[in-house]
Structures are given as C-alpha cells and as structure tokens.
Amino acid sequence: MRAVNPWLLFLPAFIVVGFNSFLPIVYAAYLSTQRFYLTGIEAKFIGYDNFTALMFDETVWRSLLTGAAFVVTCLVIEIPLGLVMALMMFKESKLNRVIRTLISYPILMPPITVGAVWLLLTRPDIGPIPNFLNQFGIVYDIGSNPFHAFFTVVAMDVWYWTPFVILVFVAARASISPEQYESAMVDGASSWHIFRYITFPGLRYALVVVLLIRMIDSLKIFDQVWILTSEGPYKATNFMSIYIVKTAIGQLNVGYGAALSLFFLFIIIILTFVMLKLVFGRRSSS
Amino acid sequence: MKRIITIALIATYMVFLIFPLYWLVMTSFKSRLEIIGGVTLLPSNPTLNNYYRPLFIDVYGAYIRNSFIISIAEAVFCLALAIPAAYAFSRLKFKADNHFFFWLLTNRMAPAASFLIPYYSMYVYLKLFDTLHGLIIINSIANLPFTIWLLKGFVDGIPKDIEEAAFIDGYTFWQMLYKILLPMLRPALAVLGLFIFVFTWSEMLFASLFTTSPAAMPLSGGLLHYLAQTWVNWGEIAALTIITIIPMLVGIFYLQKYIARALTFGAIR
Numbered sequence: 001m002r003a004v005n006p007w008l009l010f011l012p013a014f015i016v017v018g019f020n021s022f023l024p025i026v027y028a029a030y031l032s033t034q035r036f037y038l039t040g041i042e043a044k045f046i047g048y049d050n051f052t053a054l055m056f057d058e059t060v061w062r063s064l065l066t067g068a069a070f071v072v073t074c075l076v077i078e079i080p081l082g083l084v085m086a087l088m089m090f091k092e093s094k095l096n097r098v099i100r101t102l103i104s105y106p107i108l109m110p111p112i113t114v115g116a117v118w119l120l121l122t123r124p125d126i127g128p129i130p131n132f133l134n135q136f137g138i139v140y141d142i143g144s145n146p147f148h149a150f151f152t153v154v155a156m157d158v159w160y161w162t163p164f165v166i167l168v169f170v171a172a173r174a175s176i177s178p179e180q181y182e183s184a185m186v187d188g189a190s191s192w193h194i195f196r197y198i199t200f201p202g203l204r205y206a207l208v209v210v211l212l213i214r215m216i217d218s219l220k221i222f223d224q225v226w227i228l229t230s231e232g233p234y235k236a237t238n239f240m241s242i243y244i245v246k247t248a249i250g251q252l253n254v255g256y257g258a259a260l261s262l263f264f265l266f267i268i269i270i271l272t273f274v275m276l277k278l279v280f281g282r283r284s285s286s
Numbered sequence: 287m288k289r290i291i292t293i294a295l296i297a298t299y300m301v302f303l304i305f306p307l308y309w310l311v312m313t314s315f316k317s318r319l320e321i322i323g324g325v326t327l328l329p330s331n332p333t334l335n336n337y338y339r340p341l342f343i344d345v346y347g348a349y350i351r352n353s354f355i356i357s358i359a360e361a362v363f364c365l366a367l368a369i370p371a372a373y374a375f376s377r378l379k380f381k382a383d384n385h386f387f388f389w390l391l392t393n394r395m396a397p398a399a400s401f402l403i404p405y406y407s408m409y410v411y412l413k414l415f416d417t418l419h420g421l422i423i424i425n426s427i428a429n430l431p432f433t434i435w436l437l438k439g440f441v442d443g444i445p446k447d448i449e450e451a452a453f454i455d456g457y458t459f460w461q462m463l464y465k466i467l468l469p470m471l472r473p474a475l476a477v478l479g480l481f482i483f484v485f486t487w488s489e490m491l492f493a494s495l496f497t498t499s500p501a502a503m504p505l506s507g508g509l510l511h512y513l514a515q516t517w518v519n520w521g522e523i524a525a526l527t528i529i530t531i532i533p534m535l536v537g538i539f540y541l542q543k544y545i546a547r548a549l550t551f552g553a554i555r
Contacts, residue, residue: 004459006378009370010386013430016367020427021393024404031403085299088292099296101542103303107549108534108541110488112506116513116527117306120313126520128309131325159303164549171546171554209553220397223490227513241399248403249495261400272395276388279553 031258038252050259063243071218074157082165090173115227118156146236149229172206212275314524336525348500349508357486361479364433372437390431439552440474
C-alpha cells in the first residue's frame with residue numbers, strides 16, 4: 001500500500017523549480033566574478049571586485065533606502081486603512097458581498113496595466129489629476145518633482161494593494177467567534193474595550209502575515225514603477241529592481257548586474273526566511 | 287450618525303478605487319484630439335477606433351492568442367506537477383521535507399529582476415529564447431511553488447480514511463490518485479488553475495524581454511513595447527490596457543473569496 005516513493009512524486013516539480021532557480025543562481029555567481037559588458041568585449045575574471053564596487057556604490061544604498069522608505073510609507077497607510085474598511089464591511093450581507101467584490105478588482109489587474117492606468121491619470125499633459133490641481137495653482141509633475149513621483153507611486157500601491165489587506169482582515173475578523181462579542185456586550189464593555197481585548201488580539205496573526213507579505217512584495221516592486229516613473233526624477237523611485245534592470249539592459253553591464261542581483265536576492269531570501277519562521281514556523285513544527 | 291460616517295467613508299474609498307477604471311474606459315472611447323485637448327469626463331464623440339487598429343491591423347491579435355496559450359498551458363503544467371508533489375508533502379514523511387517545502391516558497395518570493403541576467407544567457411543558449419514553451423517554463427519558477435504550497439493545504443483537508451479504504455479495495459496508488467483524490471480536489475484545482483492563469487497573464491518582465499516576435503510575445507510584453515514606442519496615441523493604450531484586464535475582471539467574481547487565502551499562501555483562510 002505504501003509502494004510509492006515520495007521522492008518520485010516530488011521529483012518532476014523539483015527538477016523544474018531547480019532548473020529555474022539553482023542553475024541561474026550558479027550562473028549569476030559565475031557572471032558576478034567577471035568584468036563583462038554585452039557589447040562584444042571579452043569577459044575578464046576580476047574576482048570579487050564587483051562586490052567591492054557594490055559596497056561603495058552610493059546608488060545601491062540609496063535604492064535600498066528608497067525601498068525602505070517606500071515600504072514604511074505604504075504600510076503606514078495601507079494597514080490602518082485596510083483595517084478600518086474591513087471592520088466596516090466584514091458582516092455577511094448581500095450589499096457587503098457586492099462591495100467586497102467591487103473593491104477587489106485591482107488585485108487581479110496585471111501590474112503593467114496598473115502602471116498604464118496611473119500614467120493616464122497623472123501625466124502632466126493629459127491627466128485629470130494634474131489638470132484638476134492646476135486650477136488651484138498647484139503644479140503637479142511626476143516627471144520633474146521627486147516628491148510627486150515618490151508619493152504618486154505610494155498612492156498607486158495603496159490603490160492596488162489595500163483591497164488585499166481588507167480581504168485578509170475580513171477573513172480574519174469572520175473567524176473570531178461571535179460568542180466572545182456577546183458575552184462582552186452582556187458585561188457592558190465599551191466599544192474601545194471590545195476592540196482592544198477581542199478584535200485586536202483576534203486579528204494579530206493576520207496583521208503579522210499581511211505586514212510581512214506586503215513588506216517583501218513592496219520591496220520587490222517593479223512593473224508598475226517601470227511604466228509610471230522608471231527611476232524617477234533625481235532617482236526618487238529608483239528601487240532595487242529598477243536599478244538592476246537599468247544596469248543590465250540600459251548599460252549592458254552584465255557582470256555588475258549579476259552581483260547586484262545576488263545581493264538583492266540575498267536580502268529577499270533572508271526576509272522570506274523570517275516570514276516563514278514567524279508565520280508558518282509554529283504550524284509546521286507542531 | 288455612526289452609520290452615516292460608515293457609509294460616507296466606504297463611498298469615498300470606492301470613488302478612489304473606481305475612478306481610475308472609469309477614466310481608463312472613458313479614455314479608450316475618446317479620439318486622439320479629445321484626449322490631448324483637455325479633460326472631459328465623458329467622450330464627446332465615442333469611437334471604437336482605438337480598439338480596431340491594434341487588434342485587426344496591428345499584431346495585437348497574435349499577442350492575445352499567445353497570452354491565452356501560455357497561460358492555459360502554464361496552468362495545466364503546474365497542476366500536473368503539483369498534484370503528486372503536494373500529495374507527497376501532505377501525506378508522506380521523507381527526509382528534509384520541511385526544508386524542501388520552505389525552499390519552494392523562497393522561490394515564489396524571489397524578485398524576478400534578480401534572475402533576469404542569468405536567464406537571458408541560459409535561454410539564448412538553450413534555444414528557449416522567443417518561444418512559447420520558454421515562457422511557460424520560466425513562469426513556473428513562481429507558479430509551481432505557489433501551487434504546491436496551496437494544494438498541500440487542500441490535500442491536508444481531505445480525511446485519510448478515504449484513501450485507506452481505496453487501498454483496501456485493491457486500488458494501486460495512481461488509481462487512487464486519479465479516481466478518488468482528484469475528483470475531491472476538483473474545486474481546489476479550478477481555483478488554483480485560475481490563479482495560475484491570472485499570474486501568467488500578468489507577468490511582464492520576462493514576457494517583454496525574452497520574446498521578440500509575434501509568434502511568441504504575449505499581451506503584457508506587447509503592451510510594454512507599445513508604451514515604450516509611441517508616446518502619442520493614449521486612446522489605443524487605454525484600449526489595449528482594457529483588453530489586458532478583461533479576462534481578469536471575469537475571474538474576480540469567482541476568485542474574490544479565495545484571494546486572502548491564495549495570496550497569503552494559506553496562512554489566512
């Protein structure tokens with residue numbers, strides 16, 4: 001009855017994922033030791049010089065800092081907004097179901113279309129937002145003002161991902177047992193106390209999950225920004241992914257690009273590992 | 287009073303969410319002159335030209351076909367590989383299974399941009415560049431781990447007794463898998479298949495850089511190239527964007543209640 005070997009069942013998937021991840025990482029590691037431009041000049045072995053250059057590359061640290069500022073700004077807006085909205089529309093009613101379906105449409109939109117839509121909204125020549133602000137004498141230009149560029153990308157992310165935060169909190173709120181609320185009502189607890197001692201503890205796990213997943217996803221952001229601002233004025237939206245693609249495709253600097261790729265991959269893998277330990281660790285160890 | 291505030295807040299939020307879509311749809315029906323001429327809330331002379339030229343004169347019809355082929359094939363491919371793997375992780379103990387399971391998800395979370403450079407040379411060398419199957423393989427780096435991870439959760443939910451009864455009745459393992467387990471997983475497979483379809487349809491970086499010809503380029507890549515080439519006809523860009531979104535909007539009615547679970551890898555049910 002146990003005639004089947006688990007390795008055999010896992011093997012095809014392992015080969016495909018392995019081909020897609022081990023091979024490129026090994027190859028990137030090789031490339032990162034080369035001075036190599038895709039311009040026909042022969043590659044030259046330079047050891048870990050690319051990584052030394054990376055440590056002293058101001059743009060790398062600025063990109064990471066821009067990314068961190070972006071993640072924090074987005075989360076500070078998305079989490080409270082998502083929580084408030086979720087608590088207003090979690091009850092099971094026909095209207096709430098319709099509202100929840102309507103608000104979730106951005107989640108399934110391809111990121112490139114999100115970028116295109118926000119480009120149509122914010123371009124200084126044709127966009128309704130700059131046009132509207134112009135009537136009050138406000139000049140709004142994501143192409144030349146670094147703050148406008150950065151906060152427009154934040155607004156786009158809030159628009160894109162808050163619905164996901166709402167849906168997670170709705171699901172978590174629905175799983176808190178109603179009896180807890182009933183007995184609190186009987187005891188005459190204030191609505192603040194109910195939130196503080198029943199709702200909030202019930203949502204804490206969802207909060208950790210959504211924080212970590214949104215953090216990693218925002219740090220990796222690429223498609224929408226590539227379309228909307230690219231690296232942005234004064235590199236205001238030059239996130240790490242953008243910098244890597246610019247280095248590889250714009251400057252054809254493959255060796256250094258590979259070093260950047262590995263460095264960024266390393267950061268994301270550490271964050272993912274922390275997430276897995278915090279979110280799934282307790283379940284899988286049991 | 288509290289109710290009025292609630293309604294006002296939800297209404298404001300919904301305007302913020304829906305206005306961009308409204309604007310996109312309206313732009314797609316405007317003529318080029320009207321778009322450049324200033325902001326109008328409704329198109330003064332609604333036209334379908336923005337849809338006609340890209341689809342029937344330009345090559346975007348081929349891109350749509352490629353997108354469908356790649357996304358459907360990707361869904362079938364990932365599910366076929368994920369079903370046995372998910373079963374192994376759910377039911378069988380093997381050495382280092384937890385480490386493999388975690389390793390899968392690190393692949394899902396890895397940034398696509400960091401694989402760009404090595405993939406490029408690999409794909410040219412292996413003749414996978416500018417082919418449909420090349421894109422199908424590359425997409426599975428994120429989709430296959432996603433599918434296995436979630437499918438394991440669904441298999442966990444099926445009681446073991448049913449399988450054991452089947453084995454006692456003399457079923458071999460593969461008979462049990464296809465005749466007993468698969469029918470019970472069918473709703474889960476449909477949902478996961480749709481999610482894979484959506485993710486593959488949405489993928490842009492590899493789609494735009496690893497394909498060059500209408501024989502292989504999907505819609506997301508085509509849209510990026512259009513945006514990069516002609517900075518003039520915004521109406522056509524809006525129309526193409528809508529065409530890229532429509533299959534996803536159909537999915538939202540079916541997938542809405544699974545989004546929280548899928549995008550948190552089953553951490554939230």
